[in-house]
Amino acid sequence: MNDAKPLSVVTPESPEHTFFTDPEAAVDRLIELYETASAFLCERFNEVMKGGKANVRYRAYYPEIRLVTTSFAPIDNRLSFGHVSEPGHYSTTITRPDLFAGYLRQQIGLLIENHGASVEIGTSITPMPVHFAVANDASLAVPQDGVMDFTLRDIFDVPDLSTTHDDIVNGYGFVYPDGSHPLAPFTAQRIDYSLARLSHYTATAPEHFQNHVLFTNYQFYVDEFEMIARAALKDPDSGYIGFVGPGNIEITSPEEPLPAPVKLPQMPTYHLKRKGGGGITLVNIGVGPSNAKTATDHIAVLRPHAWLMLGHCAGLRNSQRLGDFVLAHAYLREDHVLDDDLPIWVPIPALAEIQIALETAVADVTQLRGYELKRIMRTGTVATIDNRNWELRDQSGPVQRLSQSRAIGLDMESATIAANGFRFRVPYGTLLCVSDKPLHGELKLPGMASDFYRTQVARHLQIGIKAMETLRDMPLERIHSRKLRSFEETAFL
Secondary structure: OOOOOOOOEEOOOOOOOEEEOOHHHHHHHHHHHHHHHHHHHHHHHHHHHHHOOOOOEEOOEEEEEEEEEOOOOOOOOOOOOOOOOOOEEEEEEOOOOOOOHHHHHHHHHHHHHHHOOOEEEEEEEEEOOHHHHHOOOOOOOOOOOOOOOOOHHHOOOOOOHHHOOOHHHHOOOOOOOOOOEEOOOOOHHHHHHHHHHHHHHHOOOHHHOOOEEEEEOOHHHHHHHHHHHHHHHHOOOOOEEEEEEOOOEEEOOOOOOOOOOOOOOOOOEEEEEEHHHOOEEEEEOOOOHHHHHHHHHHHHHHOOOEEEEEEEEEEOOOOOOOOOEEEEEEEEEEOOOOOOOOOOOOOOOOOHHHHHHHHHHHHHHHOOOHHHHHHOEEEEEEEEEOOOOHHHOOOHHHHHHHHHHOEEEEEOOHHHHHHHHHHHOOOEEEEEEEEEEHHHOEOOOHHHHHHHHHHHHHHHHHHHHHHHHHHHOOOHHHHOOHHHOOOOOOOOO
16 A cells, blocks of 8 residues: 655746736736746756656646626627637636737737727646646757656656647537636647647747648649749848748748758648748648648647648549649548548538639639630549549449549548648638549659649649738638638637
């Protein structure tokens, strides 16, 4: 029988909960609380690593935002965010308020303005895992279990899966243990988890991610993106101020070299930066719906303003030609990776603002308009599957489903990215380029592919960037469509 007494808990001092009607001051307090908690854990961790096991337990807590409303007064029904749907108690834990400062000021400001109420800022009851605190200090690292002569979780809090979940965005009726409803779509631990995963998979820090994200499935797009970025940096009127590659290497001049890392990450990511995060991030997710889900699961916590899939697809109609564009307005979802989070019977609607931006960009870059644009672009259903070699099986079943769905293109990522955009309330779209026609004897062979890539990639990427620049100039409340919001939504975007 173990009669050992539990270790006493040592925590940093923190101020009392305070009410704020100034979003700037509220965010300043969040930053102060977070930095105090994070510094406390880093210092105690460093002491323990140098001196061995401690005889106390160290704990620090995430800061939180709370709101109480008592009125059913109607809110401007044109808005899809910035308000709660009914009176009650609302809360959310906060991490990295320095990284999310602009977002938090905006969201808190809308709450105060729309409800005429103050927000309450203070320390939550959710412990901050030492792993996430230490991630803020480049001089520290948490060793693997077994390396130390003590068990880390005996002294510090570690990540807790019970608070690292998507129950808020996936479900209906989510309530915290204290009875409050969520203010934001993600908990602090969920965000911290994703920030760590982003650094791992993309080899770039979350600070570099921009509000407009392009996904692709080919390295050729990365090479072209760097060329476009260098041209933008050369133009003083472009508004772009830097270009970042894996390893957090940043250049601000078009002549600077951008060394490739010794080992590329799983999803090489590049950022063409603009003040306020208004630039463009390109993620090469590689091939497959699993990668597409992984990337979007984690980028979603950054609350981007839009993401688009720019990749290659199989053209399913004989009338299509290699190099033609496919603008998705519906998706046949046979990727399966999101079946538990978003059932396949859930429709994924096309978003008018995204569709118009993409079609306009195609017209501007190709200089084709109206009926002539139909020569190189079709709008229709894109099928996404999880078997790259589907052609090697009996095709009667798949081809029948493709025909019944009226699909015009087939790939392995687009529906996943769109569905996760729908799930996370991130505006989404898809513009693909036909690279083969397997049903009509035109397979993707090396000679054909290299010629195709040389002539089409640059134009395709220019279209994606132009569409994103159009979306960047739109008011945020117009891009974030009400079609993405459910019966019960968080106030925060």
